[in-house]
Amino acid sequence: xxxxxxxxxxxxxxxxxxxxxxxxxxxxxxxxxxxxxxxxxxxxxxxxxxxxxxxxxxxxxxxxxxxxxxxxxxxxxxxxxxxxxxxxxxxxxxxxxx
Amino acid sequence: xxxxxxxxxxxxxxxxxxxxxxxxxxxxxxxxxxxxxxxxxxxxxxxxxxxxxxxxxxxxxxxxxxxxxxxxxxxxxxxxxxxxxxxxxxxxxxxxxxxxxxxxxxxxxxxxxxxxxxxxxxxxxxxxxxxxxxxxxxxxxxxxxxxxxxxxxxxxxxxxxxxxxxxxxxxxxxxxxxxxxxxxxxxxxxxxxxxxxxxxxxxxxxxxxxxxxxxxxxxxxxxxxxxxxxxxxxxxxxxxxxxxxxxxxxxxxxxxxxxxxxxxxxxxxxxxxxxxxxxxxxxxxxxxxxxxxxxxxxxxxxxxxxxxxxxxxxxxxxxxxxxxxxxxxxxxxxxxxxxxxxxxxxxxxxxxxxxxxxxxxxxxxxxxxxx
Numbered sequence: 001x002x003x004x005x006x007x008x009x010x011x012x013x014x015x016x017x018x019x020x021x022x023x024x025x026x027x028x029x030x031x032x033x034x035x036x037x038x039x040x041x042x043x044x045x046x047x048x049x050x051x052x053x054x055x056x057x058x059x060x061x062x063x064x065x066x067x068x069x070x071x072x073x074x075x076x077x078x079x080x081x082x083x084x085x086x087x088x089x090x091x092x093x094x095x096x097x098x
Numbered sequence: 099x100x101x102x103x104x105x106x107x108x109x110x111x112x113x114x115x116x117x118x119x120x121x122x123x124x125x126x127x128x129x130x131x132x133x134x135x136x137x138x139x140x141x142x143x144x145x146x147x148x149x150x151x152x153x154x155x156x157x158x159x160x161x162x163x164x165x166x167x168x169x170x171x172x173x174x175x176x177x178x179x180x181x182x183x184x185x186x187x188x189x190x191x192x193x194x195x196x197x198x199x200x201x202x203x204x205x206x207x208x209x210x211x212x213x214x215x216x217x218x219x220x221x222x223x224x225x226x227x228x229x230x231x232x233x234x235x236x237x238x239x240x241x242x243x244x245x246x247x248x249x250x251x252x253x254x255x256x257x258x259x260x261x262x263x264x265x266x267x268x269x270x271x272x273x274x275x276x277x278x279x280x281x282x283x284x285x286x287x288x289x290x291x292x293x294x295x296x297x298x299x300x301x302x303x304x305x306x307x308x309x310x311x312x313x314x315x316x317x318x319x320x321x322x323x324x325x326x327x328x329x330x331x332x333x334x335x336x337x338x339x340x341x342x343x344x345x346x347x348x349x350x351x352x353x354x355x356x357x358x359x360x361x362x363x364x365x366x367x368x369x370x371x372x373x374x375x376x377x378x379x380x381x382x383x384x385x386x387x388x389x390x391x392x393x394x395x396x397x398x399x400x401x402x403x404x405x406x407x408x409x410x411x412x413x414x415x416x417x418x419x420x421x422x423x424x425x426x427x428x429x430x431x432x433x434x435x436x437x438x439x440x441x442x443x444x445x446x447x448x449x450x451x452x453x454x455x456x457x458x459x460x461x462x463x464x465x466x467x468x469x
Contacts, residue, residue, distance in 0.1 A: 007157070008133075009133055009134065009155065009157070009158060010158065012132075013158075013161070013174065043161075043174040045177065045178070046159050046160065046161070046177045046178065047158040047159055047161070048158075050159070051159075051177065051178040051179070051180065052178070052180045052200070057157065057158065057159060059156055059157040060157060060158075093157045093158075094157065
């Protein structure tokens, strides 16, 4: 199972506590994980990726294994530790504004 | 006895304020969607328990929430606002072309006849419609496709479509307003639109007959006289008696004619309310006094309403969608401030009291009068 850590407001929106666990079919990439996340929690559509362009929203970042993966290609494989469920993919909101 | 429900959108959530017809004691629920900007909350006129809210955030974008029980419970509905076709460009602040980009929903206007149909005014300026209770939104592209689109330019708050008025006597007629393009009207249900800005004067526009470019802040109408419109422009309070074909100024004796909010008494179509703001560079009430000004003559002659409002050391603003009226007798008038107060008058403005004083900055106020 893939683990995803959501920021506070998206946990509230999706009505989940703690990490989200997802079954991902095929290669584990940013795109496949986010597709699985949005399929299970449709209310998250548009909150992480733009609804039209599917680009990462500018004030969000993707981290895993203490690395910033935000600028990796959407179809690049995520680290093995994420694919195995040992480490979560962390979706982090920028610390900006009030 | 009647119930009054006040729907308040703030910088950090939505609040629902409820009272009986006396409008003395209020129950306050919220924050709903805590921490999110709520630009607007509005109920369906035909099903008052059906509410729609625009929820947005710089981090997470736009959501639309719907309630079927008067705001007790909410569910997120569709939030995909995709412009029709190639979006094209409008002017940026410096006059260069800038691509149309969706940012947020400023205003939600439920249909007068169908609780599942709602219009949404968005930034960058466009109008969308849902006919399935908010699940899917389609642009009415004739507005943005009006030939003047490439000349539209954002106001300081962004290039927002902030006002949508549905004509109760003519389901094909809709008025909208955009900062800083101006006002537009459709007479064919939103297929084609025409600018209705003749008579507006703006210092920063060299051509006094410019078709577009006016920074209209808000427009109000009384449902019994849908051809009579009142406008708070950037500067100037304006009036049209011919469905926007022409405008004339009715600022009269106002201490300043800059402002955002404007509304009409529920039972007296010539009684209108504004909250003058000092200037476009000082967005607070003049002289440290919070004064609503009322005209009982459709403009030009204005009286300050001060009873119960702070008359010293007050430096708040009242935004364009943050004033509303109920339909009780006497008419209730409500407005919210950048300081987080929501003021109410149960006597058409003669006296005021704060329903609540310490909310986040208020972005919008709507009122429902329930049987």
